[in-house]
Amino acid sequence: MGSTSNTAPTMEAVLARLNGELAELAELTCTRIYDELESYARIEPQALAAAVGRNLRTALTALRTGHVPEPAMLDGAAQTAQERYESGVPAEEIVRGFRISIALIHEHFLDIAVSEGLPVEETVAGSRIMWGVGDAFTTRIITEYHDLALDAALRDARARAAAVHSLLAGELPHDATQVPIDPHASYAAVHCDVDHPADVERVRAALEASGSTPGAHALVVSDGGTCLGVVATRPADPGVPVGLGPFVRPDELPRSDRIARQALLLAQRLGRSGVQGSADLGWRMAAASRPDVWRLYAEQFLTPLSPEGEFGRELRLAVLAWLRHQQSVNRAAAAINVHANTLRYRLRRFSDITGADLDDLDDIIGVTWALELGHPDNYAL
CATH class of the missing domain: 1.10.10.2840 (PucR C-terminal helix-turn-helix domain)
Structure with a gap:
């Protein structure tokens, strides 16, 4: 089905053939993605076909206009990123899925261009556009995925902080899946101040990890330069003074919190570091x-x-x-x-x-x- 001798081969002729093969190309792309990417097994065929169709139409539009779209204009990529993020597909797998799409349409474009006798310079230009579309899509996917992950992390941090404040006020959080606190276990409040902002997350994570047991998890959050929360066992020394309240039932945590704050203040006054509770400070607390x-x-x-x-x-x-x-x-x-x-x-x-x-x-x-x-x-x- 090459060009006739009376008609000069054009990009439009190549794109017309490519457009006519989109349905077949989309089916082939979906098959290859399912074969090569295990994480896509959780994606419904209809949803994948819709995303692949968007990818192919984006590539075709770029070839037709001769311009690579700016990443910010690729709303289809953003939609795909959100759908895959919600399904738990890693960002690198989303990029690989698109690369499969763009590689197949790229191959078909080159095959048709050769078949139609498209001039070399136009074929090379089209090939460059395909690479540019791939780069733009990758940039938008990574940016969108990062924003989604950051938003989720912020929501989680806010939920954890609200749960900690509720616990320290003597209220069990409503969402037990978000904050797995055992109402029958004993917990102690912890408080510490961290001078250097770069150390806050390290101290928070250390208190939460070492303050957990196999049967009961600690919950420690940061609020500015302060770490506060509840632990199920005495945590290890994180390198800063830590006030530790007595171990009590969850509904008694306000008392533990008050003592933890007192212990921290006294430990700071005495120049002590490490975990300091009533047993460590003794008569000084009284x-x-x-x-x-x-x-x-x-x-x-x-x-x-x-x-x-x-x-x-x-x-x-x-x-x-x-x-x-x-x-x-x-x-x-x-x-x-x-x-x-x-x-x-x-x-x-x-x-x-x-x-x-x-x-x-x-x-x-x-x-x-x-x-x-x-x-x-x-x-x-």
């Missing part, structure tokens, strides 16, 4: 909740040291070292790198300035409270 007594001890054992400047700081460090080493002068002196006699002198001067009796249990409790927690001004749990 002490920090009584600012009246706290202030009394601070004014008795800290305020008198303020006029002493750097020497006052040295006295505080000496007494703290002595307390933390079971009142052993030698071990405390070694810990802060001073002579034992220097430590004894500083203990004596601390007693002289503050009036503390370091042989009296009540005073030791008050001194420990004040030196460990500092002054309560601008601080409240």
Whole structure:
């Protein structure tokens, strides 16, 4: 069916033949896609045929006009991306499916062009258009798929965040499939602040992974530079201070959340890192909740040291070292790198300035409270 000797071969003649073979070409394309791409087994034949038809018509239009469409103009590609995304077909498989379509129409175009005797320059131009259509389609597919995945991730993140806030308010989420919380299991609230934005997702993922058990999953979300959520077991140290509440039933999580926040604030004040709960902070949690007594001890054992400047700081460090080493002068002196006699002198001067009796249990409790927690001004749990 080549051109007659009286008629010069034209692109229109080639495209007319190609258009007449679209139905057969679409059927062949669908067969090859099903044969080569396992992920397309879930796609209904009618839906695939419609998408292939759009692809072929897009290619034919580009050949007819002589122009490669801009990716943004390929609404058919966007429609295909959305349909395949919703069916769970990976983006690379969608691109492969289109490549099969474009390769077959490309082959048919070249066969017909040769059969019709189309000039070489027009054949080459048509071939370039086919490659351009493939590139434009790939760009639109990847862009659209990325946007769809991003939108889905944002929706999931919002749903997870809403679920966490509901849990910490004592309400079980309505969608148990979205948030698989076992109403009969025990969970603890966690809170932490992350200084560097680049570390937030790492910390969140670490808390969620290490805070899960085979039978109960943790749920931790990020909100700006804060990570918060619930864990089913004590999580591993993520490298930042983490406040951990007690393990309770889901309906008691508001109490766990309150304690987790208190623990985080106290851990930050004490310069502690890692996971910190009531068992780790001990008496300090109770002490920090009584600012009246706290202030009394601070004014008795800290305020008198303020006029002493750097020497006052040295006295505080000496007494703290002595307390933390079971009142052993030698071990405390070694810990802060001073002579034992220097430590004894500083203990004596601390007693002289503050009036503390370091042989009296009540005073030791008050001194420990004040030196460990500092002054309560601008601080409240």
